[in-house]
Amino acid sequence: MSRKTNTVVIKIGSNVLTMEDGSPDLNRMSGLVDQMAFLLKKGLKVILVTSGAVAFGRKSLSLMPKTDAISKKQVWAAYGQIELIRQYKELFSNQGHPIAQLMVTKEDFRDRAHYLNMKNCLDGLLKNNVVPVINENDAVAITELMFTDNDELAGLVAAMVDADSLLLLTNVDGIYKGHPTDPSAELITHVGQKMPNLSQYISTHKSSFGRGGMLTKMTMAKKSANLGIEVLIANGKKDDVLIAYYNKTLKCTYFEPGKIKDNHKKWIAHSDNYSKGEVTINEGAKLALLSDKITSLLPVGISKIKGDFLKGDIIRIVDPSGIRLGLGKAEYNAITANEKIGLSGQKPLVHYDYLYISDLN
Numbered sequence: 001m002s003r004k005t006n007t008v009v010i011k012i013g014s015n016v017l018t019m020e021d022g023s024p025d026l027n028r029m030s031g032l033v034d035q036m037a038f039l040l041k042k043g044l045k046v047i048l049v050t051s052g053a054v055a056f057g058r059k060s061l062s063l064m065p066k067t068d069a070i071s072k073k074q075v076w077a078a079y080g081q082i083e084l085i086r087q088y089k090e091l092f093s094n095q096g097h098p099i100a101q102l103m104v105t106k107e108d109f110r111d112r113a114h115y116l117n118m119k120n121c122l123d124g125l126l127k128n129n130v131v132p133v134i135n136e137n138d139a140v141a142i143t144e145l146m147f148t149d150n151d152e153l154a155g156l157v158a159a160m161v162d163a164d165s166l167l168l169l170t171n172v173d174g175i176y177k178g179h180p181t182d183p184s185a186e187l188i189t190h191v192g193q194k195m196p197n198l199s200q201y202i203s204t205h206k207s208s209f210g211r212g213g214m215l216t217k218m219t220m221a222k223k224s225a226n227l228g229i230e231v232l233i234a235n236g237k238k239d240d241v242l243i244a245y246y247n248k249t250l251k252c253t254y255f256e257p258g259k260i261k262d263n264h265k266k267w268i269a270h271s272d273n274y275s276k277g278e279v280t281i282n283e284g285a286k287l288a289l290l291s292d293k294i295t296s297l298l299p300v301g302i303s304k305i306k307g308d309f310l311k312g313d314i315i316r317i318v319d320p321s322g323i324r325l326g327l328g329k330a331e332y333n334a335i336t337a338n339e340k341i342g343l344s345g346q347k348p349l350v351h352y353d354y355l356y357i358s359d360l361n
Helices: 028-040 053-061 070-093 114-127 150-160 215-228 241-246 263-269 283-290 334-340
Strands: 007-012 045-050 099-104 133-138 165-170 228-234 252-255 275-281 302-306 315-317 324-329 355-357
Touching: 007 070, 007 150, 028 045, 028 070, 028 241, 045 070, 045 114, 045 150, 053 070, 053 165, 070 099, 070 263, 070 324, 099 114, 114 133, 114 215, 133 150, 150 215, 165 215, 165 241, 215 228, 215 252, 228 241, 228 324, 263 355, 275 283, 283 324, 283 355, 302 315, 315 355
Parallel strands: 007 045, 007 165, 045 133, 099 133, 165 228, 275 315
Antiparallel strands: 228 252, 275 302, 315 324, 324 355
16 A cells, blocks of 8 residues: 555445444444544545445334335435435534535446536535535436445546545455454455456355445455556444554555556446447457557457447447457447458557456456
8 A cells, every 4th residue: 555645435334334233323423534534634535435324214214014125215215315414414514524415326427428527526526625425316226227336336436536545444354265254264455456356255145234245345346446546445343444544554455556547448447337239359359458558449350249339339348258358439330330340451449548458357
């Protein structure tokens, strides 16, 4: 953790903000806000992505017995969000910091214009020393288009604002080789860019309050690190966790950042849900795209095209075995692309500047 950090995105999970019986842990919230105020005093820019609305609503509002599961979550999210943001506003105000609330859905990130609009809003808040407090709008989000959990949202926000660091606060110290409750389980403290997949170590158990688990944290952490953002998974239940982060003494799983990608590539990296087509490439093109050389995707390296995409749409790129290699913005439509398959001397279907190749494969 040697790089200087200017902008940090802090994601606080539901299990951090609630006690075992599901009631809000106001003391923990207060302590974390005090620590975020400490970071702000040290000159860092802080963006908070917070869970907890449904848990706050569940504890504060009793519903009719016959209310269906989806309606329960929507009502608790809508009601609990008021309680959650009111608490944050009071705690931050006591420290002399104004906050702003942003409620988002995946649809808000669906195209470059929406993405830049939200980025401009966040940049404006940070420049005016206002702390953005972000949560998914669970009350209106369509199930198929919901974030996996707020870890995914936090990763997208970190990429959007070109954050230096992303902290994912949960109720364990990080990723273990074994179950976290096993005393013999070893904490993985450092994940390098070339380390193999860690999913073999991760339990798929999910908490009763959050949608996600450690597997989604690991996946998002690897993607964010690949984009040039350092990521730390740490225990938000521990006192002074953010002080330890600042002092670089934090017990956690640290994901080493790769080369910083420009903002266009960061947006494309998170655009898989909005892709309109798929391009299968041959082995020669695969080797070229995975090399360290600056390479665009040319028609000569394409063997098959799926989908009716238009110029400017996001398309998936897969190898001959169907394994996804990355994403890119199409320079022309599917009809033209099909006419050019296998031809040399043609304009790139995806220019390097708008091509994201994952290092996670």
